[in-house]
Structures are given as C-alpha cells and as structure tokens.
Amino acid sequence: MRQLVRNAILAVLRSRAWKATSQRIRGTREFTLTAREFADSAAPDAKALVYFGDTHSKLYQLQQWLPVLEELNRxxxxxVFLRRPSSIQETADCTSLPIVFRQSFDDMMTYVEEHQPKLILYVNNGQSNFQVLSFAPAVHVHINHGESDKLSMVSNQAKAYDAVFTAGPAALRRHQRALVDFDESKLIEVGRPQLDLDYEPELPASDKRTIMYAPTWEGENDNNNYTSVDCFGPAIVAAALATPNTRLVYKPHPRVAGSHDEGMQGGHAMILELIEKANAGGGEHLVLTDGNILAMFEDVDLMITDISSVGLDFLYLKADSPLLLTDRRTNREKLIDESPIASSVPIIDDSTVNGLQTMIETELASGGNAEARAEARALYFGSHGVGESKQAFISTVERLIAEREAQNIDQAYMVSAAEASEDNS
Structure with a gap:
C-alpha cells in the first residue's frame, strides 16, 4: 500500500512538472511545454521520424536505437516522435536528436500532414502505432527492439507496415512459420545496427574472469515467459559465485526489479542476498540495473542468459566466448525447434541445473563449441560482419525514401494528367 501511495504522489509531481511553461535541457534546445506540446520548430526538416507512443517504462525499446538514429541523422x-509526457525528459537526456511531442491524435495528424515526413520507424507494436499508420504518403517501417526467438518477435501486425527490417535468415524463418498469407517481400535484412557502434567499456577492470547473468523478464503471458529468475536464478548465481577466480555481474532486464509476480520478486531478492553475502566476504560481484549492456560485453568471459536478444547480441559480438542458455520448461526438442541457437550451446534446465558449477568451469576452460556458435551466428545475422549492419540500415532507409518520393511524383503526375484530360473533354 505504501508503494502505491508513493507512486501516486510521484505521478502528481511529474504532472505538475510538465506544466511548467518552458525549460532548458542540456542548454541546446528550449522546449515549450505549455499544453504539453513542443514548438513546431523542434524538427522542421525531419525526413524520418522514429515513433514511440509508450510511457517511460518501455523506453528501453527506443533507447537502444538512439545512437544508430543519430548516425542516420547525418x-x-x-x-524522435513521442506521444506520452513521461517519455520526454528521459529521451531528451539520452539523445541530441530533435524531439517532437504530440499527445492527441488530432495534434499528431496535424503535425505529419504539415511536415510530410518521408519515412516513419517503429520500435515496437504499440497500439498507437496504428494511428500514425493512417498517414499514407510515408513509408512505414517496423524495426523492432532486438533480435530473439521470443514469440513476441513475430506478430500479424507486421502486415500493416510497408517494410520490416530483420537481422538475418532466422527472422525470415520465424515469419514464415508464424504468419499466414504474409508478403515476405516486406522483410529486409539489415543485420543488427546497434551492435556496430563503438561503446566505451562500462565494467570496472578486474583480473578475474567475468561471468554475466542477464535474465529477461516474465513477459505479458505464460507463452512469452522465458525468464529464469524465478526457477533457476538463485542456483545460477550460487554456482557462479562458487566458481574460483571469477566475478559475477548480475544485469537483469529493466523490468525484472519492478515485477509484481511473487516468484520473480522472490527469485530476484534471493539473488541480491546471495551477491550481498558474497561481497561481504570479499567478493567483487556487481548488480547493475542501469547502463548499456552492449558496452559490457567486451569484458565478459562467459554469458548466462535466457531466450532473449541478449544471448544473440553476445553471439554477434563475441562468438568466440562461451554462452549458456536457460529453458524454464525443460523441453529440449521444442526449445531447439523454436530457438536454433539452443543446439549450439549448453542448456540449463531441470536436468542439468544440479551440475551447473561444473558446466560453467568446463565452458570457461575449453571455450565451448566455437564452431557451432559461428554457424548459429550466420543463421541469425547472415553475412553481416561487425560494422556492416549500420551502413546497411542507413542505405536501406535512403533507398526506401527515394523510391517512395519517386512513386509520389509518378502518382501526382498521373493525377494531374487525368485532371487535364477531364478538362479537355
């Protein structure tokens, strides 16, 4: 109850803060927040908009794209086009890109009609996406917010977009298996542009081997629940802490700590307690709820994660380092069928969890099956090498805009010719 009251108070305070007439952010742009709306001059020349219609709790979906979009902006x-007040400040703190805010449908449509963006990018399938999709002149492109084998990665909503950017062959296979009467020509392979950026290392230096445990959250329903926090999390952490000459980095999904599921709460609390006790005894283990996980991979010697984008991102950047995956359902045949990477790495499930410390020590010593991981990397990311995806993304955006502009010119010419013919008849 205390937490509910605290959240209500914070919501009121945030609401009052947004009613301020203006504020200077970073000293670079002045945002007029009267009527919760930015000035029209915020992005007068934007050809491309990245649309995000959700609250700050889902902002991680947009944030991972911001560095790539800053490159695109060149x-x-x-x-960036926002619809919720709670997303404005944090987004502005994360990027130098212009930000447009329109809360109501009418204000949003007025903006796009007046400014005529050529292409709109979507990082999720939020409900309000389908409001702005009604703006026909633009190219609408779904780019998602990761590459993984979760069921949520493929939706029938993909049919609504003009194009869907994917990482590689595995995504094509995923769409073919899940969707009926889907136009596969919508799928455009661009690799994983976010992984091609240069990040300053974020983990403190250590002379010990680093094990990262990066579990996902429980999803919106049981079918989309891939987390290990409530079932294997404490055992994974205990085994990692017991492995000699290592430090553990616990980096859960942003939504794990705030979960309302009792099993998740209990598993997370037990993990924190285990790490606290280990550190009280002289350990150097870390609990990280913030920070860019991609900037941490370089210093990770072994990754333990669930079916999510984390494992595939690690595979892309560090295919030479061992990776362990969890399976909360202990159904190896189904897991491999839905997630081909599972055939390339050791799996933590009910049948293997008791030997977890030995599994970790073996993988650290041998490096695991690097050849199998290389094959899996090609399946998920195609032939894109590190550094090539970002350029594929930018050049594809440029091509789609050029093609749509040519189509609009042709259409305008045909309409004009038809009208002239009617006038002469």
Missing part, C-alpha cells in the same frame, strides 16, 4: 534528417 544522412537523413531524423527526429
């Missing part, structure tokens, strides 16, 4: 003027 070639194609790009702005």
């Amino acid at each position: 070639a194609v003027p790009t702005a």
Whole structure:
C-alpha cells in the first residue's frame, strides 16, 4: 500500500512538472511545454521520424536505437516522435536528436500532414502505432527492439507496415512459420545496427574472469515467459559465485526489479542476498540495473542468459566466448525447434541445473563449441560482419525514401494528367 501511495504522489509531481511553461535541457534546445506540446520548430526538416507512443517504462525499446538514429541523422534528417509526457525528459537526456511531442491524435495528424515526413520507424507494436499508420504518403517501417526467438518477435501486425527490417535468415524463418498469407517481400535484412557502434567499456577492470547473468523478464503471458529468475536464478548465481577466480555481474532486464509476480520478486531478492553475502566476504560481484549492456560485453568471459536478444547480441559480438542458455520448461526438442541457437550451446534446465558449477568451469576452460556458435551466428545475422549492419540500415532507409518520393511524383503526375484530360473533354 505504501508503494502505491508513493507512486501516486510521484505521478502528481511529474504532472505538475510538465506544466511548467518552458525549460532548458542540456542548454541546446528550449522546449515549450505549455499544453504539453513542443514548438513546431523542434524538427522542421525531419525526413524520418522514429515513433514511440509508450510511457517511460518501455523506453528501453527506443533507447537502444538512439545512437544508430543519430548516425542516420547525418544522412537523413531524423527526429524522435513521442506521444506520452513521461517519455520526454528521459529521451531528451539520452539523445541530441530533435524531439517532437504530440499527445492527441488530432495534434499528431496535424503535425505529419504539415511536415510530410518521408519515412516513419517503429520500435515496437504499440497500439498507437496504428494511428500514425493512417498517414499514407510515408513509408512505414517496423524495426523492432532486438533480435530473439521470443514469440513476441513475430506478430500479424507486421502486415500493416510497408517494410520490416530483420537481422538475418532466422527472422525470415520465424515469419514464415508464424504468419499466414504474409508478403515476405516486406522483410529486409539489415543485420543488427546497434551492435556496430563503438561503446566505451562500462565494467570496472578486474583480473578475474567475468561471468554475466542477464535474465529477461516474465513477459505479458505464460507463452512469452522465458525468464529464469524465478526457477533457476538463485542456483545460477550460487554456482557462479562458487566458481574460483571469477566475478559475477548480475544485469537483469529493466523490468525484472519492478515485477509484481511473487516468484520473480522472490527469485530476484534471493539473488541480491546471495551477491550481498558474497561481497561481504570479499567478493567483487556487481548488480547493475542501469547502463548499456552492449558496452559490457567486451569484458565478459562467459554469458548466462535466457531466450532473449541478449544471448544473440553476445553471439554477434563475441562468438568466440562461451554462452549458456536457460529453458524454464525443460523441453529440449521444442526449445531447439523454436530457438536454433539452443543446439549450439549448453542448456540449463531441470536436468542439468544440479551440475551447473561444473558446466560453467568446463565452458570457461575449453571455450565451448566455437564452431557451432559461428554457424548459429550466420543463421541469425547472415553475412553481416561487425560494422556492416549500420551502413546497411542507413542505405536501406535512403533507398526506401527515394523510391517512395519517386512513386509520389509518378502518382501526382498521373493525377494531374487525368485532371487535364477531364478538362479537355
């Protein structure tokens, strides 16, 4: 109850803060927040918009794209389009891109009609996406917020977009298996642009081997629940802490700590307690709820994670390092069928969890099956090497804009010719 009251108070305070007439952010742009709306001059020349219609709790879906979009902005003027007040401040703190805020449907449509963006990018399938999709002149492109084998990675909503950017062959296979009467020509392979950026290392230096445990959250329903926190999490952490000459980095999904599921709460609390006790005895183990996980991979010697984008991102960047995956359902045949990477790495489930410390020590010593991981990397990311996906993304955006502009010119010419013919008849 105390937490509910605290949340209500915070919501009121945030609401009052947004009613301020203006504020300076980073000293670079002045945002006029009267009527919760930015000035029209915020992004007058943006050809591309990245649309995010959700609250700050899902902002991680947008944040991972912001550095790539800043690179895109050098070639194609790009702005961020927000619909919820709670997302404004944090987004502004994360990027130098212009930000457009329109809360109501009418204000949003007025903006796009007046400014005529050529292409709109979507990082999720939020309900309000389908409001802005009604703006026909633009190219609408779904880019998602990761590459994984979760069921949520493929939705029938993909049919609504003009194009869907994917990482590699595994995504094509995923769409073919899940969707009926889907136009596969919508799928455009661009690799994983977020993984091609140069990040400053975020983990403190250590002379010990680093094990990262990065579990996902429980999802919206049981079918989308891939987390190990409530079933294997404490055992994984205990085994990692017992492995000689190692430090553990616990980096859970942003939504794990705030979970309302009792099993998740209990598993997370037990993990924190185990790490606290180990550190009281002289350990150097870390609990990280913030920070860019991609900037931590370079210093990770072994990754333990669930079916999520984390494992595949690690595979892309560090295919030479061992990776362990969890399976909360202990159904190896189904897991491998739905997640081909599972055939390339050791699996933690009910049948193997008791030997987890030995599994960790063996993988650290041998490096695991590097050849199998390389094959899995090619399946998920195609032939894109590190550094090539970002350029594929930018050049594809440029091509789609050029094609749509040519189509609009042709259409305008045909309409004009038809009208002239009617006038002469």
